[in-house]
Amino acid sequence: MMKKRALDLTIIFLSLPITLPIMAVTSLLLLVIQGRPIFFRQQRIGKDLRPFNLIKFRTMHTGKGDDMQRVTPIGRILRKLSIDELPEILNILKGEMSIVGPRPLPVEYRPFFSSQEQQRHKVLPGLTGLAQVCGRNQFSWRDKFQKDIEYLENRSLWLDVKLIFKTFFAIFNFSNVNADKGKTMERLSDRLYLIGAGGHAKVVYEAAIESGKEIAGFYDDNTNLHNTHLYGHKVRPLSEIPKGALVILAIGSAEVRKKLSTRYSRFGVVRHPKSWISRSAKVGPGTVIFAGAKIQAKTKLGEHCIVNTNSSIDHDCVIENFVHAAPGTTLCGNVHIGAESLIGVGSSIVPGVKVAKNSVIGAGSTVVNDLNSEGCLWIGTPSKKKKEYSMKSEALNIPMAMPDITSEEEQAVLEVVQSKRLALGPKIKEFEELFAKYTNRKHAIAVSSGTAGLHLALMALGVGAGDEVLVPSYTFVASVNCILYVGAVPVFVDINKDDYCIDVSDAESKISEKTKAIVSVDVFGHPAPLDKLENLCNEHNLFLVDDSCEALGAKLHNRKVGNYGDVASFAFYPNKQITTGEGGMIVTDNDEVARKCRMLMNQGRDTMSQWLEHAVLGYNYRMSEVQAALGVVQMKRLDEILAKRERAAAWYNEAFKDSPWLKTQTIKSGVEMSWFVFVVTLNEGLNRDEVIKKLQERNIVARAYFTPIHTQPYLKDYPTKGEDQLPNTLNIGERTMALPFFGDMTKEQCEYVASELNQVLASIAITPKIAA
Numbered sequence: 001m002m003k004k005r006a007l008d009l010t011i012i013f014l015s016l017p018i019t020l021p022i023m024a025v026t027s028l029l030l031l032v033i034q035g036r037p038i039f040f041r042q043q044r045i046g047k048d049l050r051p052f053n054l055i056k057f058r059t060m061h062t063g064k065g066d067d068m069q070r071v072t073p074i075g076r077i078l079r080k081l082s083i084d085e086l087p088e089i090l091n092i093l094k095g096e097m098s099i100v101g102p103r104p105l106p107v108e109y110r111p112f113f114s115s116q117e118q119q120r121h122k123v124l125p126g127l128t129g130l131a132q133v134c135g136r137n138q139f140s141w142r143d144k145f146q147k148d149i150e151y152l153e154n155r156s157l158w159l160d161v162k163l164i165f166k167t168f169f170a171i172f173n174f175s176n177v178n179a180d181k182g183k184t185m186e187r188l189s190d191r192l193y194l195i196g197a198g199g200h201a202k203v204v205y206e207a208a209i210e211s212g213k214e215i216a217g218f219y220d221d222n223t224n225l226h227n228t229h230l231y232g233h234k235v236r237p238l239s240e241i242p243k244g245a246l247v248i249l250a251i252g253s254a255e256v257r258k259k260l261s262t263r264y265s266r267f268g269v270v271r272h273p274k275s276w277i278s279r280s281a282k283v284g285p286g287t288v289i290f291a292g293a294k295i296q297a298k299t300k301l302g303e304h305c306i307v308n309t310n311s312s313i314d315h316d317c318v319i320e321n322f323v324h325a326a327p328g329t330t331l332c333g334n335v336h337i338g339a340e341s342l343i344g345v346g347s348s349i350v351p352g353v354k355v356a357k358n359s360v361i362g363a364g365s366t367v368v369n370d371l372n373s374e375g376c377l378w379i380g381t382p383s384k385k386k387k388e389y390s391m392k393s394e395a396l397n398i399p400m401a402m403p404d405i406t407s408e409e410e411q412a413v414l415e416v417v418q419s420k421r422l423a424l425g426p427k428i429k430e431f432e433e434l435f436a437k438y439t440n441r442k443h444a445i446a447v448s449s450g451t452a453g454l455h456l457a458l459m460a461l462g463v464g465a466g467d468e469v470l471v472p473s474y475t476f477v478a479s480v481n482c483i484l485y486v487g488a489v490p491v492f493v494d495i496n497k498d499d500y501c502i503d504v505s506d507a508e509s510k511i512s513e514k515t516k517a518i519v520s521v522d523v524f525g526h527p528a529p530l531d532k533l534e535n536l537c538n539e540h541n542l543f544l545v546d547d548s549c550e551a552l553g554a555k556l557h558n559r560k561v562g563n564y565g566d567v568a569s570f571a572f573y574p575n576k577q578i579t580t581g582e583g584g585m586i587v588t589d590n591d592e593v594a595r596k597c598r599m600l601m602n603q604g605r606d607t608m609s610q611w612l613e614h615a616v617l618g619y620n621y622r623m624s625e626v627q628a629a630l631g632v633v634q635m636k637r638l639d640e641i642l643a644k645r646e647r648a649a650a651w652y653n654e655a656f657k658d659s660p661w662l663k664t665q666t667i668k669s670g671v672e673m674s675w676f677v678f679v680v681t682l683n684e685g686l687n688r689d690e691v692i693k694k695l696q697e698r699n700i701v702a703r704a705y706f707t708p709i710h711t712q713p714y715l716k717d718y719p720t721k722g723e724d725q726l727p728n729t730l731n732i733g734e735r736t737m738a739l740p741f742f743g744d745m746t747k748e749q750c751e752y753v754a755s756e757l758n759q760v761l762a763s764i765a766i767t768p769k770i771a772a
């Protein structure tokens with residue numbers, strides 16, 4: 001390493017008599033011809049994936065647009081002679097680059113390297129490299145990276161010297177190192193990621209290659225295919241597809257394509273060069289058009305369609321999403337095909353016909369009339385309905401919850417593991433800072449769980465033996481346990497029947513001389529009446545601790561949950577809005593409370609003490625660096641995650657809006673819900689346990705949510721109060737039930753669960769009675 005650095009510095013200083021005059025003259029010319037700025041600066045990926053600011057001469061007009069059209073006349077000359085790269089000498093002097101090494105790429109490309117391609121970042125990036133002297137932009141990204149890995153595996157001072165001489169020879173002879181310098185490569189993020197590794201993926205791959213697309217690889221959730229090879233690409237799991245990747249669903253099944261389409265945000269289009277598409281036709285993202293296919297004027301192709309070999313679609317047709325036209329199909333003018341339909345090999349449809357969604361038209365069939373029944377098989381000439389079939393398979397086996405984890409989180413965890421700094425490191429600080437900023441709090445303290453956060457909050461506030469703490473019984477057990485941990489007495493408070501949150505009036509009636517705090521709960525992501533509770537606590541000189549474990553992102557009167565009260569605690573279990581596996585966060589504006597929480601969660605160490613000095617009896621409630629790395633990425637994705645959960649909740653609410661058998665949670669005025677789970681309240685008289693059992697028979701998991709804590713067996717050994725005055729808690733606690741819920745649920749899954757539940761309820765109910 002030191003020898004390579006010495007070589008870099010020696011060559012730079014020896015070349016200064018030449019490079020400095022060239023840089024000075026170039027700077028003057030650019031200033032006169034183009035004006036300021038003279039230099040172009042951009043963050044690039046350096047050694048060990050660390051970003052740095054690369055500096056070059058500016059060769060483009062500022063602003064947006066096609067890169068080649070923005071290149072200035074003098075910029076073309078500078079690029080041709082590679083003079084635009086000379087300011088990178090400054091990066092070399094700073095130790096951010098070397099003369100020879102893989103070229104540094106923009107930081108936004110970071111998620112799009114495969115694990116093998118990441119190896120190029122084990123060395124300093126270079127001004128020139130093996131890929132540059134062998135062809136520069138004539139190579140595909142894959143070929144470039146293979147050259148980079150080849151250099152990495154064979155690097156030596158002698159190889160560096162040879163590459164430097166080859167670079168100078170190529171420059172002065174205008175060889176291919178410069179010939180295509182003006183040519184801009186396709187962005188690394190625009191490589192196609194093919195999902196699927198079966199037979200259909202093979203024909204999609206070949207069509208994509210023929211159309212000039214570069215393929216990042218094949219990805220499949222079939223573990224038997226992982227690490228096998230297809231066209232020289234290793235088949236990898238879907239989890240390795242980076243966020244923002246350009247995807248093609250190379251799978252024949254419309255059902256599977258539809259399910260997978262909700263996971264990704266960018267989809268490419270593959271059009272074989274031997275197909276013909278009218279300029280007035282429109283093609284939706286994710287669609288694949290094979291050789292010999294013809295798409296005529298004004299036709300509209302939806303998303304994720306397949307138009308197979310030698311198919312013909314005439315003018316003004318409308319093809320909805322996820323339709324598959326098999327080889328040799330013929331659609332005459334003005335045909336309308338419903339979503340997810342399959343048009344069999346060699347079948348024909350006469351002009352003006354409408355085909356209902358989920359239809360299957362058998363091979364060789366001729367359709368002469370509208371097909372109005374959904375989910376049917378049609379065969380023959382003229383086609384006739386053969387049978388109806390179910391499309392429910394994609395909705396089966398829906399999990400109760402699922403964390404929203406992408407390759408970005410996986411990469412963040414891997415980086416921490418590779419750093420070997422697994423505890424008390426920079427990721428925890430970064431996570432805490434992000435969280436404090438988000439909740440608009442002065443302090444955020446990362447802990448091992450939301451339960452730990454509640455426990456420490458009460459301890460830091462001085463709540464202890466002899467004190468009473470008001471808390472709802474309709475909650476998760478941690479809200480009550482934290483009171484018992486400090487030796488205080490839980491005083492149970494009733495809830496509202498509509499939003500399931502704490503009843504402020506009942507709370508006020510149960511305040512006594514011994515009351516020291518209120519633990520409020522933001523149930524299922526709905527904020528408790530925190531403004532009223534704050535006023536109540538101020539009036540009676542009580543502490544307010546908000547159990548916000550289920551409500552990250554929720555707002556009450558435009559003020560985020562976590563920003564109310566003296567202290568709030570959040571949780572990051574895998575079913576929560578964001579996850580760190582296990583973990584929690586305490587937020588507060590009180591400096592002394594924050595200091596005590598940090599001391600108590602770290603084995604009683606004072607912030608200023610030595611590692612083996614313990615000021616008080618404490619706990620190991622620390623969060624790990626791996627957990628914090630997950631949390632950092634999840635916080636940065638929080639808006640996206642919350643939006644997906646909001647979407648799933650909206651689908652459920654729409655599906656249940658006319659149900660006579662149940663009601664959904666009321667969202668109060670001024671509330672912005674952050675959906676933790678989706679809970680319904682069954683009508684009185686319906687047996688919740690029986691409903692759950694019947695749903696299980698239909699492969700749908702559901703759970704009783706919540707069972708009131710004051711009814712739990714273990715509490716008989718602890719002093720409590722208020723449990724005999726909880727009519728709403730008992731009523732609601734017998735009738736609420738949580739359904740499968742997570743951000744990546746599809747509309748079809750939500751509608752399927754709702755439909756099955758309504759069928760179950762109708763089968764066991766005698767008379768519909770609106771839930772109270």
